Amino acid sequence: MKITVMGLGYIGLPTAITLAEAGFEVCGFDVNKKTIETLQGGHIHIVEPGLQEAFEKAVAHGHLHFSEELGKSDVFYISVPTPFFKDENGSHKADLRFVESAGRMAGKVLEPSNLVILESTVPPHTSEMLARVLSEESGIPMNEIHVAHCPERVIPGNMMYELKNNDRIVGARTPEAAEMAASIYEKVLEKGVVHKTDDLTAEMCKLTENTFRDVNIAYANELSVICDKMGIDVFELIKLANCHPRVNILTPGVGVGGHCIAVDPWFIYEQFPAEAKVILAARERNENKPHFVADKVVAKMKKVTDTVGVLGLSYKPDVDDLRESPSIELCHILQEKGVKVIACEPFAKDTEVQNIPNVSFEEVLKADYLVITLGHTLFKENKDKIAEKPYFDCVGMME
Ligand SMILES: NC(=O)c1ccc[n+]([C@@H]2O[C@H](COP(=O)([O-])OP(=O)(O)OC[C@H]3O[C@@H](n4cnc5c(N)ncnc54)[C@H](O)[C@@H]3O)[C@@H](O)[C@H]2O)c1
The missing domain is CATH 3.40.50.720 (NAD(P)-binding Rossmann-like Domain)
Structure with a gap:
């Protein structure tokens, strides 16, 4: 055949x-x-x-x-x-x-x-x-x-x-x-x-499978925003909640990306806008997360002239796929706010990704403030070097 x-x-x-x-x-x-x-x-x-x-x-x-x-x-x-x-x-x-x-x-x-x-x-x-x-x-x-x-x-x-x-x-x-x-x-x-x-x-x-994951991640992202206000660690909270035999909350992050989960829920919503209320709310929650992270980062920066180094531009750890990546969205939001941004995406060969300078790991560590958007293996293996700098960890990599 x-x-x-x-x-x-x-x-x-x-x-x-x-x-x-x-x-x-x-x-x-x-x-x-x-x-x-x-x-x-x-x-x-x-x-x-x-x-x-x-x-x-x-x-x-x-x-x-x-x-x-x-x-x-x-x-x-x-x-x-x-x-x-x-x-x-x-x-x-x-x-x-x-x-x-x-x-x-x-x-x-x-x-x-x-x-x-x-x-x-x-x-x-x-x-x-x-x-x-x-x-x-x-x-x-x-x-x-x-x-x-x-x-x-x-x-x-x-x-x-x-x-x-x-x-x-x-x-x-x-x-x-x-x-x-x-x-x-x-x-x-x-x-x-x-x-x-x-x-x-x-x-x-x-579409149901991917929307299920989008809604679950939206819940995790919403919890991360609530926990931030409460001053508690969302990663610890979810770990404890997931000890329940019938609870499985996914991991919060800088948003949701890729060609699937960030796209497919819209295919349901497009045909059923009156009915797909939870689906729309989840999409909006996930799409808003890079804005929340950008505001946190700006608030934590010591000087407006500080350089922010973003660790990871693809949409998930250890892949090269940049489609719909919320990390790229975060960089663009920071740039719009006037922040000087550099990034390290080890899976992208280009020295610039969508107007964001893409530098080596050694180079990104020279930034004044780091934002961890992905748990790429390279970053996980170098936690000690990252910890020498002030950082904002969106994915719970540093525990
Ligand atoms: N990437 C994933 O993880 C994943 C997982 C499950 C499902 N999907 C779905 O699979 C589909 C493909 O996704 P992908 O990530 O492989 O896309 P991709 O962009 O990596 O590959 C698509 C390929 O199709 C080619 N192409 C476009 N029009 C063509 C035509 N008329 N004839 C022949 N080739 C043509 C493009 O040149 C490209 O090489 C999408 O619908 C996606 O939602 C993707």
């Missing part, structure tokens, strides 16, 4: 490698020529433990290759971005242009027996839109188009394990799509189990 993976980013590339490991003949396709050139040159373009080794093995076995041309295939996986944008009224809207354009491309080479698996996280009814687009381009009647929405739920940093061991939801639009998609995942999965449902439930399932 030949499988083409469309979109070779954080999700598509590890997925392509895992499918090749399971014995499928896999073609990786991306509209970004540089990505294809890098991969054809034997290198990967994202940071993920174990990925380079697995990539080299799959290519050496001859099961995995990359192409700038989209050819015929038995199965098309779509793992393209699904960001949001703000319309003229400031409302959050899902940007489905990438899904639509991938669908139109696949539709041009689609045959009636082919399966299209949508792995991107999408708002309700997007699989239906994809089936319509595929039908328009291929001429195959829409009710005969085999589409399954199988949302990806791996965590960056542990993808190669979770791709084989997480349970998978197969939300199919036809019985044939359900059978075909389930048989592929069953071949890939070691411990994980396949759960079959319809496409709309699968779309909502993924």
Whole structure:
């Protein structure tokens, strides 16, 4: 069976490698020529433990290759971005242009027996839109188009394990799509189990999972603001509360970032603004947190001319992903307040990230005041050096 993976980013590339490991003949396709050139040159373009080794093995076995041309295939996986944008009224809207354009491309080479698996996280009814687009381009009647929405739920940093061991939801639009998609995942999965449902439930399932985490983190962030007023340690409080067998509060931080948790709740809110009250409140609480941290930092600085050194710009520890990062938002808010900001993001190669000077760890320690936004391993291993400076710890790293 030949499988083409469309979109070779954080999700598509590890997925392509895992499918090749399971014995499928896999073609990786991306509209970004540089990505294809890098991969054809034997290198990967994202940071993920174990990925380079697995990539080299799959290519050496001859099961995995990359192409700038989209050819015929038995199965098309779509793992393209699904960001949001703000319309003229400031409302959050899902940007489905990438899904639509991938669908139109696949539709041009689609045959009636082919399966299209949508792995991107999408708002309700997007699989239906994809089936319509595929039908328009291929001429195959829409009710005969085999589409399954199988949302990806791996965590960056542990993808190669979770791709084989997480349970998978197969939300199919036809019985044939359900059978075909389930048989592929069953071949890939070691411990994980396949759960079959319809496409709309699968779309909502993924959004529900990430919104659950956003709401939980919003609660933790709210507690951190309350504890600050009370003068007690929120990290100790949560640790003690979590001793309760049915309580599991997540960790507060500088906000919520990344392409998933900070984005997906808006996909529910966009379609159900009257009902999604808790979801909106959580989003607003998390989006406000960098402003709260910025005010605390300014209040703690000795002189307005002090330099603030921000430890970490990505959205979570030990990853290079900068999308929707609240640490970057914090830097920009501080800059708007006239504060001189430098940052150390060891996973970013550039010396400047979105107008923020990105310096070495040794250099950032020269700042007058430090803000710990992430528990990167580099920072955890150098707590003693950080402790020599006044600091504000947003993530409880220094205990
Ligand atoms: N990153 C994560 O941790 C994660 C986890 C679970 C789910 N997801 C979801 O997976 C999807 C992909 O996310 P990602 O982080 O891999 O994005 P990404 O930006 O890292 O990669 C997407 C890739 O798709 C390519 N692309 C865009 N249009 C294309 C087209 N028409 N044909 C072929 N390639 C095209 C881009 O060039 C890019 O390389 C999103 O919907 C995201 O919400 C991401």
